[in-house]
Amino acid sequence: MTNAAPSSGVIPPVCTPLTPEREVDTASLTRLVDHLLEGGVHGLFVLGSSSEVAFLPDRHRRTVLDIVLGHVAGQVPVLAGVIDMTAPRVVDHARVAAEAGAAGLVATAPFYTRTHPAEIATHFRAIAAATDLPVYAYDLPVSVHSKLPADVLLELAAEGVLAGLKDSSGDEAGLRQVILGRRDRGLESFAVFTGSELTVDSALWMGADGVVPGLGNVDPHAYVRLYEAARRGDWTAAREEQERLFRLFGLVNVGGPHMGRGSSALGAFKAALHLRGVIDHPTTALPQVPLDAAEIDQVKTFLSEAALI
Template sequence: MPANLTGVVPPLCTPLTADQEVDVRSLERLTSSLLAAGCTAVLALGSTGEVAFLPDAMRRRVLEVVTGCVAGAVPVLAGVIDMTTMRVVDHVRDAEKYGCAAVVTTAPFYARINAAEIERHFRTIAGSSDLRVYAYDLPVAVGRKLPADLVLRLLADETVAGVKDSSGDDGSLRTLIAMAADAGLENASIMTGSELTVDNALRMGASGVVPGLGNVDPAGYVALYDAATDDNWEIALAEQERLLRLFRIITVADPARIGRSAGALGAFKAALYLLGIIDCPQTMTPQLPLLAEEISVIRELLLDAELTPVR
């Protein structure tokens, strides 16, 4: 692992077969496509990887396949997200077994806990392993946002090495970046998980991006990041706006028929299927699949975003 994780770190989709097993060949192709695009690292078993839906044996299989495919070329981060601290610690042990470089986890959820218990959660996880820990701020799923002062304390004593901010609150993200800079935490990685405001986040000083849409167009996010790093903000803006058009794929599924998560994850997988990267756009039960006519609309949106379907 570099001292400061930067760049583009897509949270891998988990391709599935029609009978809902890990599709190894598709997962290898997807992983290889992200490496070929120049991604800095990959995150297996993030939200986009349907980590919340996968049984433990499938989680382990994903880590085995991804780390084997990457073969040390870039760091592999493992999502170890679960409801309670000790279940997360069990997943950390699996991440160690398969040679992952770091782990990513949210605060506990389901139970109603306070900030002191969230802090204990992260400190227990960090104390259980030598792997770096990255905090994942996802209030829409966890039920509460990580307090900035708590994150700063955890960064300051290196309990966590960084944070993925998927709160959608750019003001809060900017505040955390400024607080970390004022505290001299130059090695803290503060990554945005918001695909549509990456140029703004990088201009504010974010270390990089963890984009679910990066599965579909990793080269686009690498181009955006490289342009921002070179202070070529006009090119960064143009690339961000093209990715904004591509992101419309998540709005195609009818929300009266299918859940928002299933609609978004299904859209990513449908796009990867149409691009010939995965063999099947299956999502894990109980999520409902996209309809053929919805996948047809996604094909048109890929073309509009300058990507070329092969199906």
């Protein structure tokens, strides 16, 4: 039993199952948590991008926190996304997450507003000051339109403001800069996770501590196998598992040109979980475009080829 914040391993960003009426499907959510725990994951991240946090009203956010934390009951640490536009709003979410029993908080840079690195640093300092929970920075420039600079991250780590990083920037050189800077400055306790599902083996080889994979909802066992292979130095096995996951990841593109990439990817993850019998409905939040029957059949083909159904 633990509520210590995670410093390594596979920490999937948990999808949020919804009913056809777009309420949180709590029964499916608990089955999904069990599916991930049975896969051997080292922690869970709720209310992230793959959780559709940007689409969830505050009451749905609180339901997810209460259901997951209550069901996990300390088996693994649970990180809570507290993502919102600016520090005062994020601080409100942080206090709710702390009250619910989260092990740590995950926040992006501010968005909608146009910010400077100095303001980004102030943003994270304000979040850290609001609770006693460790704070993980989430580098997601595709969504928030600001890249978290390595020097700012390392400065905040040295101050004790940040406990770690989830790097979903797609900038492998930037990731290496953070890993090298951490080593050079003696900040070994600053945890670095990649959020790029397709390059986990190379990130771990560079020195990253783990992965936060959206595709890990669909196949958590594979990411755990990849991570364990890397930990024992079997880079051939890690590469082979990564290549298998690379092919499976093609399911995120089934939506084609008539919907956004997010609708396609999140719809595919949920369709895969539905086809695997984990969740009852593949419903996505409004205003995302749902997958049609032919697209769900394509997801089924990807799962079959990966020997998941």
